[in-house]
Amino acid sequence: MAELPSSADVVIVGGGMTGTSALYYLARSGVPATLLERDLLSSGSTSKAAGGFRAQFSDELNIKIMVEAIRRFERFDEEPGADIDLKQWGYLFLLKEDQLGSFEESVALQKDHGVDVRMVSPAEALDIVPGLNVEDVAGGTFSPTDGYATPAAAVQGYAMAARNLGATIVEDCEVHAIDVAASRVSGVVTSRGVVSTSKLICAGGIWTNDLLVPLGIELPVTPEQRFVFLSEPGDPLPHRLPLTVDYSTGFYFHREGNGLVIAGRETAMEDLAPAAVHRLPFLAETGVRPGWSGFYAVTPDHNAVLGRASEPEGLFYATGFSGHGFMQGPVVGEYLANLATDTEPIMDLSAFSADRFAAGNQRPELRVI
Numbered sequence: 001m002a003e004l005p006s007s008a009d010v011v012i013v014g015g016g017m018t019g020t021s022a023l024y025y026l027a028r029s030g031v032p033a034t035l036l037e038r039d040l041l042s043s044g045s046t047s048k049a050a051g052g053f054r055a056q057f058s059d060e061l062n063i064k065i066m067v068e069a070i071r072r073f074e075r076f077d078e079e080p081g082a083d084i085d086l087k088q089w090g091y092l093f094l095l096k097e098d099q100l101g102s103f104e105e106s107v108a109l110q111k112d113h114g115v116d117v118r119m120v121s122p123a124e125a126l127d128i129v130p131g132l133n134v135e136d137v138a139g140g141t142f143s144p145t146d147g148y149a150t151p152a153a154a155v156q157g158y159a160m161a162a163r164n165l166g167a168t169i170v171e172d173c174e175v176h177a178i179d180v181a182a183s184r185v186s187g188v189v190t191s192r193g194v195v196s197t198s199k200l201i202c203a204g205g206i207w208t209n210d211l212l213v214p215l216g217i218e219l220p221v222t223p224e225q226r227f228v229f230l231s232e233p234g235d236p237l238p239h240r241l242p243l244t245v246d247y248s249t250g251f252y253f254h255r256e257g258n259g260l261v262i263a264g265r266e267t268a269m270e271d272l273a274p275a276a277v278h279r280l281p282f283l284a285e286t287g288v289r290p291g292w293s294g295f296y297a298v299t300p301d302h303n304a305v306l307g308r309a310s311e312p313e314g315l316f317y318a319t320g321f322s323g324h325g326f327m328q329g330p331v332v333g334e335y336l337a338n339l340a341t342d343t344e345p346i347m348d349l350s351a352f353s354a355d356r357f358a359a360g361n362q363r364p365e366l367r368v369i
C-alpha cells in the first residue's frame, strides 16, 4: 500500500474512470499526481457500468468527445497498455415512427464528424439481432464502431500506467475536507492525514458535492439508482451482439459471458419484464436473476458538469455524466489534466462548465439511456 505523501503538485479525489484517466494524463505530461480513493479503485459507479461506448449522441460536443474516445479505446492495449475486453460490436437503437426524424438529424450530424452510422429498416434490425420482435419498430440506427468494454480493466490500465510514470495511488483513504487559504486550495484533510497541494481535481462521482458544498459550491447532480439483471446462458442471440436499446422504453441488453445483461429504468425485474419480453419474446422462457445496481449522476440537461471553479483557485471538478461517464473518461481525463497544468486543452469543453446552469446555457443531450 502506497504511503500518503505530505504534499503533491496535484491531488485527485476518486479512483473511478474519471480520476484514474486524469491521473494517467497528468503523469504522461510529467506531473506525477496523487490519487486518493476511500475504498478500492473502481468501487464507485465505474464498476457497475455496462461499459458501453458510442458516438450516437445528439449533442455535437458529445459526438466529438466520443469520436476521440473510441479511437483511444480501440488502441487501449497500446496506450495506456491494457486489455479492456473491447467488443466493438455496435449499438443498435430501435425506434418508433415519431422518433425517426430526430434520429435522422443526429445521424446526419454524426456523419459530419466521420462516424460510421446509418438508419436501418426493421428488417435490417432483425438481421443484426435475430430474435427481436420488430412488429412495432419503425426503424433504427446502427453504428458498428460503437460497442462495450470492461470498465474496471480500463481503470486498472490507467492506474498501472500512471504508477509506472511515478504517480501515487492511495486506496482506503477518505478525503474529509478541502483546505483553502487566501481563496486558493491549500490541501486536503484525509482519514490518513493531511496532504498539502495547490491543485485539486474532484472526481468523486455522485459524492463530489459532499466535498464542494462546505466551500459554497453545489453542482446540480442527482444520484439515480439503476439495476441490471442477468439472463441464463444459452440464449438464441448471436454472440457478437450490439448493445441494443429499445429507445421508447429504455430497455437495453448486451452480451455478458454466455448470457445477457438486461436492464432499463425499472428497479424490479417484474416491472422491466413486459418491455423486455415484448422486444425479446424468448425471455419469457429464460431464467433471469438479479445482477447489481449502481448510480447514475444525473444533471438537468443530461450532460456532464466539468471544469474549473471560479473560487477557490486551483479547484477542478468532473461529475454528472448522466450515464455516459465511462465512455467519456479517456477525453475528460486528459481535459482535466490540461486544466490543472494550464496547457492547451485537448478540445474545448468549457460549455460543460457548471456556469452554464446559472447563465441559462443548458444543452440537453437527447440520447440518454
Ligand SMILES: Cc1cc2nc3c(=O)[nH]c(=O)nc-3n(C[C@H](O)[C@H](O)[C@H](O)COP(=O)(O)OP(=O)(O)OC[C@H]3O[C@@H](n4cnc5c(N)ncnc54)[C@H](O)[C@@H]3O)c2cc1C
Pocket (backbone or CB within 6 Å): 013, 014, 015, 016, 017, 018, 019, 036, 037, 038, 039, 040, 041, 042, 043, 044, 045, 046, 047, 048, 049, 050, 051, 052, 053, 173, 174, 175, 176, 203, 204, 205, 206, 207, 208, 211, 226, 227, 228, 293, 294, 295, 296, 297, 318, 319, 321, 322, 323, 324, 325, 326, 327, 328
Ligand atoms: C447500471 C449502470 C450502467 C452504466 N452503463 C454505462 C455505460 O454503458 N457507459 C458509460 O459510459 N457509463 C455508464 N454508466 C455510468 C458510469 O458508471 C459513470 O458515469 C462513471 O463510472 C463515472 O465515473 P467516475 O469516475 O466519475 O465516478 P465513480 O466511478 O463513481 O468514482 C468516484 C470515486 O470517488 C470515490 N470517492 C468519492 N468521495 C470520496 C472521498 N471523499 N474521498 C475519497 N474517495 C472518494 C468513490 O469511492 C468512487 O470510487 C453506468 C452506470 C450504471 C450505474
